[in-house]
Amino acid sequence: MYDAIIAESITISGHGGDAIEAYSARPMQPGPAGGVVVIHHMPGYDAPTKEIARNFAAGGYNAVVPNLYFREAPGASPDDAAAAARAAGGVPDDRLVGDVAGAAAYLKGLSNSNGKVGVIGYCSGGRQSFLAAVSLPLDAAVDCYGAFIVGTPPEGSPLKVGPIVDKVADLSCPLLGLFGADDTHPSPEQVAELEKALQEAAKTYEFHSYEGAGHAFFSVNRPAYRPEAAMDGWQKIFGFFGKHLA
Amino acid sequence: MCTYLTEKIAISGSAKGAGGWFRVTDGSVYFDHPVHAPYGHTLNIDFLAPGQGPSARVAVELSADSARGLMKAIEAVLESAPPGLE
Numbered sequence: 001m002y003d004a005i006i007a008e009s010i011t012i013s014g015h016g017g018d019a020i021e022a023y024s025a026r027p028m029q030p031g032p033a034g035g036v037v038v039i040h041h042m043p044g045y046d047a048p049t050k051e052i053a054r055n056f057a058a059g060g061y062n063a064v065v066p067n068l069y070f071r072e073a074p075g076a077s078p079d080d081a082a083a084a085a086r087a088a089g090g091v092p093d094d095r096l097v098g099d100v101a102g103a104a105a106y107l108k109g110l111s112n113s114n115g116k117v118g119v120i121g122y123c124s125g126g127r128q129s130f131l132a133a134v135s136l137p138l139d140a141a142v143d144c145y146g147a148f149i150v151g152t153p154p155e156g157s158p159l160k161v162g163p164i165v166d167k168v169a170d171l172s173c174p175l176l177g178l179f180g181a182d183d184t185h186p187s188p189e190q191v192a193e194l195e196k197a198l199q200e201a202a203k204t205y206e207f208h209s210y211e212g213a214g215h216a217f218f219s220v221n222r223p224a225y226r227p228e229a230a231m232d233g234w235q236k237i238f239g240f241f242g243k244h245l246a
Numbered sequence: 247m248c249t250y251l252t253e254k255i256a257i258s259g260s261a262k263g264a265g266g267w268f269r270v271t272d273g274s275v276y277f278d279h280p281v282h283a284p285y286g287h288t289l290n291i292d293f294l295a296p297g298q299g300p301s302a303r304v305a306v307e308l309s310a311d312s313a314r315g316l317m318k319a320i321e322a323v324l325e326s327a328p329p330g331l332e
Contacts, residue, residue: 043281073300079281083292084300087254087274158252214286216279223286224279 004028005057007050012106014066015098021067021074022103023050025057031112034139034245037103038065039121039128041216042090044082045069048221049122059238061245062107066099068128089160090124093131100132116245118173120237121146123216127161133175134167140244142176142237145215147185150193168197174204176240178233180213180226208236252276261293261304268302270295280307289313 007025014020023045027033036056040049045067056063068091073081085091104117118140121129126146133141143149153159175198179191186194191209198205210217210229217226218233253275261270272294280288288307295302308316 043279076300079305080300080303082281083274083294083303083305084296086252086276087292087294154251158254222279223284 002029003058005054007054007057010064010106012064012066012102014070014102015095018071020070020099020102021045022106023053023065023067024063024106025050025053026062026110026112027057027060029060029112032114033060033062033110033112034114034241035062035064035104035107035110035117036241036245037100037107037117037119037132038063039096039100039119039125039132040065040068041121041123041125041219042082042086043123044078044085046078046082048219051220052122052218055234061241062110062113064103064106066103068096068099071095087158089158091128093161093164096128097132097135100128101136104136104138114245116140118142118241118245120144122218123147124159127164130171130175131164131167133173134164134170136172138173140173140176140241141171142178142240144178144218144233145180145183145186147190150186150190150197165194165197168194168201168203171198171201171203174206174240174244176236177205177207178218178236179207179209180215180217180229181209181211182214185215206236206240208233251278257293259293263302263304265301268295268298270302270304272296277310281305283307283309285309 010024011019012022053063053065069081069085072084107117116139119129119132120142122144126143127149129143130149150165213226213229216224217229255273257273270293274292290307293304
């Protein structure tokens with residue numbers, strides 16, 4: 001089987017037509033292939049997130065990771081960029097939606113695209129994945145332990161985001177949610193509240209909460225990594241995208 | 247980076263980063279996921295000079311016990327410094 005992929009830094013058109021950095025990983029087969037926008041976690045546009053994009057490419061998907069902190073810190077290392085973005089209050093919601101729209105347009109414009117695009121996000125990106133899916137016409141969305149879809153940041157937090165569960169009626173695609181039962185942001189109660197909202201809005205969704213796992217259990221380079229949850233989670237993700245992006 | 251707890255302070259002094267010494271004007275203190283330290287959460291301090299861009303940053307990530315020990319050591323040293331030197 002021919003399984004070559006190409007992975008490279010590119011420039012895409014983001015919110016407001018801004019040129020922003022992105023990381024693209026694509027299978028070299030002629031396709032047709034579905035596309036995945038990968039939204040990085042709060043620690044930034046880092047090596048493990050680029051590895052996630054390559055994993056999607058190896059699985060047959062075109063993937064792109066927009067650098068959401070590019071405007072605050074062009075050329076800075078991911079940790080410095082994340083510190084600057086964190087201090088600035090995080091990524092504004094409208095800018096996130098514009099950047100994901102630009103990333104989706106890039107994927108749809110690829111010669112091997114099948115025209116379908118999904119989104120996946122981790123940590124703060126989990127909330128942003130949901131935000132993109134209630135704001136843009138997408139084909140699938142995955143929320144990995146995104147906080148503040150339900151609930152608000154603690155008082156004194158620099159993060160300037162609020163709950164967006166009230167937008168659930170606008171969800172444009174099926175949603176897969178992967179959570180850690182020991183997480184506090186989002187807590188199991190908040191996950192239950194989101195699930196209730198999805199049920200009341202008659203949306204298609206699939207939630208899985210892993211016992212013994214907390215926040216960031218997919219992060220292979222952190223003590224939070226939980227191999228069993230992460231491996232099962234990856235299976236769920238590929239199953240979900242296989243169903244909705246094929 | 248997901249407790250979102252942060253204290254920001256104005257500071258005056260210098261720090262040595264990858265590009266050498268620079269004047270710092272701002273500090274961020276937060277308890278959150280580290281980038282490098284082998285703990286779930288750490289007390290993180292960023293010494294910053296925002297006017298020189300996001301890379302003008304000296305960062306430390308300390309275990310909670312280490313941070314408390316550092317606080318005591320700083321207080322002890324400042325208390326024992328001869329008067330009139332500040």
